[in-house]
Amino acid sequence: MKNHTRRFAALLTLMVLSIAVSYGDAFPGQNLAAAMRTGGYVILMRHASSPRNPPDASTANTDNPNLERQLDEAGRSSAVALGEALRQLRIPIGQVLSSPTYRALETIKLAQLGPATLLAQLGDAGQSMVSDKSGARGAWLRAKTAEPPASGKNTFIVTHSPNIMEAYPQETAGLADGEALILHPDGHGAAAFVARVKINEWAQLDAGH
Numbered sequence: 001m002k003n004h005t006r007r008f009a010a011l012l013t014l015m016v017l018s019i020a021v022s023y024g025d026a027f028p029g030q031n032l033a034a035a036m037r038t039g040g041y042v043i044l045m046r047h048a049s050s051p052r053n054p055p056d057a058s059t060a061n062t063d064n065p066n067l068e069r070q071l072d073e074a075g076r077s078s079a080v081a082l083g084e085a086l087r088q089l090r091i092p093i094g095q096v097l098s099s100p101t102y103r104a105l106e107t108i109k110l111a112q113l114g115p116a117t118l119l120a121q122l123g124d125a126g127q128s129m130v131s132d133k134s135g136a137r138g139a140w141l142r143a144k145t146a147e148p149p150a151s152g153k154n155t156f157i158v159t160h161s162p163n164i165m166e167a168y169p170q171e172t173a174g175l176a177d178g179e180a181l182i183l184h185p186d187g188h189g190a191a192a193f194v195a196r197v198k199i200n201e202w203a204q205l206d207a208g209h
Helices: 002-023 032-036 072-089 102-111 134-145 159-165 202-207
Strands: 042-046 095-098 152-161 178-184 190-199
Touching: 032 072, 032 190, 032 202, 072 202, 095 102, 102 152, 134 152, 134 159, 134 202, 190 202
Parallel strands: 042 152, 095 152
Antiparallel strands: 042 178, 178 190
């Protein structure tokens, strides 16, 4: 029984060391919020919760004349909470890049992330949840997330699930509405995966996520 316990303890230690090594270069041995306060990260986020079907004229927001998909109540409240958490955590946001879709821009607006640069490559080409079989969209996004942010800032990107999954297929299983990948550009054309943060987890990051 004692030998079994020792073997289990040794295995657990190896697992912990393996995780520490895997994240050593991208995540400096402190909690994620503290690391991000110094800047240098890219937050790649799926827009907040939005029903699959677009609204009709009677339920559309007044600034949504084209009747695009828009956030539901959960999406709106979580986007507001996201912005409040980022400000509370003192995580500095520099460049904000967005899909041109209404639901992505609504996420940014409610989170008060600042003015966004719209990029067609972050959009859904008018075909929600359709994957790009060519792989070009994923390659473009990998290159974009590898660009180092402005000094002392973090880049924030809001796009769609297929785009993120095409760029980072190994890190995105079950990616939820509003969930984000935290990436760390290495300055040499690549970005290391650091963490996944759900939209309702930001406020707890100081607890040592």
